[in-house]
């Protein structure tokens with residue numbers, strides 16, 4: 181079908197881009213009509229291999245120094261990675277001596293297997309094997325490219341000659357292992373590089389030939405790593421390729437099918453997950469997706485995706501910021517603020533409707549926890565816009581809601597509640613968020629919690645003119661109205677006011693309305709709504725009071741905070757009057 185055969189309703193209204201798209205071809209689909217992977221689900225973590233110290237390192241502007249490599253290795257071990265590719269020892273003295281440092285310094289825990297990568301060239305294989313002398317167990321990883329373009333351009337060799345590179349490489353490797361590593365248990369990994377662009381039958385043929393040499397059997401596995409060296413198609417195609425390969429392969433029970441996806445199309449995570457559904461056993465990648473070009477698949481995202489589905493990733497991400505800081509130090513590259521699960525902004529909402537929903541969701545969890553009398557961490561996680569609980573990766577809720585011109589009342593109210601325990605009534609939230617909105621519109625940028633608090637204090641708590649409350653005495657007998665005597669300053673002048681009413685607020689309002697300046701000031705005060713709550717528990721607890729008043733023809737809120745609830749209420753009335 182050409183572009184012109186596309187029905188008009190499906191055709192884009194936009195003009196042709198002028199981009200030379202004709203130079204590119206769509207990747208042909210895989211003929212696998214009875215594919216089974218679409219109906220599979222992922223139920224457990226794969227075997228992970230971190231290639232941060234190899235693929236990750238080889239793609240850095242400034243490859244890791246020995247100290248940085250060691251820090252990365254220790255981090256990977258601490259997080260729980262059991263297979264770690266530690267370098268390409270034949271590439272440089274730095275890589276070789278790092279492997280020696282690990283072995284001679286006894287840095288490799290008993291349950292961790294290191295591996296090293298080599299091209300299928302005799303001298304490089306020998307040097308790689310030599311780097312492993314003295315290690316109790318390790319994997320050696322050999323690769324050569326099989327794809328048509330590489331056969332023609334890089335190796336200038338026929339299919340058989342390219343297959344022979346892999347077969348001979350395996351034989352040479354086994355010979356060297358015999359010569360140098362008698363006390364070491366060596367595992368073998370072979371990668372038909374550029375697997376994604378290679379004819380599937382040819383990849384299979386070469387892998388079978390390599391396996392014929394290695395002779396996998398029970399207790400002697402072979403790892404066939406099928407890399408998306410360059411990601412060239414939609415993720416379903418990779419899954420088809422993996423399912424096809426896995427079905428055709430002999431000795432499947434002694435073969436570990438491994439993935440090594442790159443992210444050229446930005447779909448490495450999806451491709452990996454679909455390929456796991458297609459039967460892969462093992463995944464290679466890097467923390468935060470470092471590696472050649474657009475990087476290897478991100479191990480953090482994959483692991484946390486499992487976690488968010490209730491599956492143990494077998495890796496500890498509980499202090500994600502520490503992981504991020506260490507990786508940034510080792511790679512000297514920043515992690516994007518929107519990186520899934522770990523970026524600075526990924527648990528933060530600036531926009532009003534998101535803030536409102538998150539605030540309600542978190543309050544609902546607190547309510548459920550109180551009702552069921554269990555800690556909130558024991559409840560199944562369910563909160564709008566937050567796929568996981570930030571606490572589970574060591575983040576706090578403090579940064580969840582941040583305020584700028586896109587924010588609404590929910591966000592502002594969340595900050596006041598979270599930071600200062602002030603739970604504003606709904607209409608007070610609306611009123612105060614307008615005050616904040618004026619600021620953010622005028623000044624742009626973000627308003628920090630401290631700045632919001634400063635505005636709140638100035639607006640509601642710190643106004644002392646024209647009215648200031650100095651002292652409060654109340655008396656009431658059962659069944660009688662409250663008698664109130666308050667000391668105030670009106671425009672700085674000390675006055676004593678007396679009032680009577682159904683409660684101290686009504687008595688105070690009566691006293692204010694009776695002042696001689698009341699008429700000229702427009703202080704015709706009526707209370708429309710009232711709310712109060714404790715700010716903290718215990719004998720020295722503070723109380724917050726919120727009073728919605730009509731003062732003349734204005735309707736506004738006042739807020740008061742005091743250890744004494746009556747004084748807090750009267751302060752709230754003063755706050756409203758002064759704001760008017």
Ligand SMILES: CC(=O)SCCNC(=O)CCNC(=O)[C@H](O)C(C)(C)COP(=O)(O)OP(=O)(O)OC[C@H]1O[C@@H](n2cnc3c(N)ncnc32)[C@H](O)[C@@H]1OP(=O)(O)O
Nearest residue numbers: 238268270271272299300301323324325334335345409472
């Ligand atoms: C997809 C990947 O990430 S694979 C890993 C890639 N990583 C690296 O390359 C980092 C480490 N590499 C290096 O330090 C160097 O490339 C070395 C030391 C390995 C080799 O260096 P050199 O001997 O200078 O060779 P060079 O790097 O140019 O490699 C190209 C040669 O190797 C051959 N070659 C490339 N890959 C392979 C392979 N897997 N097996 C056998 N031969 C290979 C090429 O055909 C070419 O041969 P030619 O010179 O006869 O044309």
Ligand SMILES: CC(C)C(=O)C(=O)O
Nearest residue numbers: 323371373407409440
């Ligand atoms: C060596 C192989 C696995 C590789 O890095 C790749 O193909 O991307």
